[in-house]
Amino acid sequence: MIDATMTEPPPPPPAPDDRGGVGGDAARLALLDGLFQALPVGLDLRDPHGVAVLRNPAAEAAAAAAPEDLRATREAVTIRGDAYLLTTTVDLAAQRKVEAELFRRAYYDELTGLPNRSHLQHAVEELMERGSGPFALAFVDVDGFKQINDYYGHAVGDAILVKLARRIAAELPAGSLVGRIGGDEFVLLLRETDDVLVAVEALLARLKAPLFAEGHEIFASASVGVSLYPEHGRDYETLRRNADIAMYRVKSGRKGAAALFDEDMRMVAQSRMETEQRLRLAIRDRRFLCAYQPKVDIYTHRTVGLEVLLRWRDEAGFIQPPGEFIGLAVELGMINDISRMVLDETVAALGDIDAAFGCGTSISVNVAAKQAGDIGFMTDFAADLRATGCPERFMVELTEEAFFAKSELQSTVLPLLRGIGTKVSIDDFGVGYSSLSALADLTADEVKIDRSFVTDIHRRPRSQSILKAIESLGQALDMTIIAEGLESFEELTYLTAATTIRHAQGYYFSRPLALDQFTSSRTISYGSSRAAAPARMGAEARTSRTRGR
Known part of the structure; x- marks a missing residue:
């Protein structure tokens, strides 16, 4: 109970007693008074003569507020047999401010200030309930935004999102709505469906103009999928999902464009x-199982190394080549588990590899560019290689993308691998990010020339010039050159007669095979009789080129 005559500040609360609480009437009174002073609701207690007996700070503030911003309640109370008038006041202005803030957080994106997912869904459902006629939902995804974040940092990435949001909002026709539903994804609610793709493509063209953030000039684009109400769905989630499906179709082809949903897309998405x-x-x-393709000395026709290639034996027993599933595994974050399986199976097969090819045969394993930039994974993978007891026999093959992405590959990963004796190869060189000048900055042990430069090399002068340039620079930098995709006797003849390239890999020598398909002799060599191989399995070789190795 509060003493109404108290005018001095209460003393500091006493320390807790042995039971963990606060003992004594005075201590409890002090705590109660502290709560009274901190209440957000105004409390004003007056005696029958209207004299103020007790008033807390919230009541003092209410006395200075405008009457329309207050809600007051008065009631008679009896304390120790005496009658008093208790007035409670609530500051409606402060309450409205809190409510407005809660509403903003519930329905608007914190970063861009745009409507969020809940707001958009409510707007779409309201249109449906009102029977306002057809409209379009467009799902917008910024192309390569992860690379922008990784390269420039999240502060720049956030600034780019804010600028893109403003640019989209400025380009929308009247009556439309744009919201950010997460990450680099935006959704547009377009009331006009006539020529909707024309309007969206005009927006995309505007988005490709350069953006400036934190002193950087950055070019961005977006891919858009569009669904129509009621043709492509009669509820928000169906419309959003179908627009998302159409957007992913764009992503898998020509990015920076727009597509209208159709049922074929749904079938593809379901299959995926x-x-x-x-x-x-x-x-x-x-x-999963491993296939092995030899790297061959084209002068002695002896195997000098093996590349481990992954195969998936599906539930029906059919063998799926990596081109059918590796990209999906990388996208879904499942590739790390698969890579560890490949290494485990290869290590288990070392005895058979030695028996078939010799103990000095090197073994190449592939690591995706996304994995190469993952320091945690690469540290664990290097530890696994070290645990084999022969890490110096292994070579990690990385695509050009891994070398030119802004990551710790050059500063951390490559020294880590070299520290255990494992070598590094640049795979599919010449078709990605590389240039000859960039090659000079790389510190790989091996360069594998992409098969596109090797196919029919004997009758393609431009490819011959490129091949000679890569060969010369590789030699100057003390990197082994491997010609990939060798499939004909004529290609082999050109390499031996016109270049100093000593190693090649391809169907001319052997397609990827399980170990039990190779001869059990100590060392395998390939003689001139192999010249007939491309003719016997040319169709298979061409299928391999288009579907993955």
């Missing part, structure tokens, strides 16, 4: 989802 689920089960059940 089924493949994803099957792939997850395959990882769980370890339904």
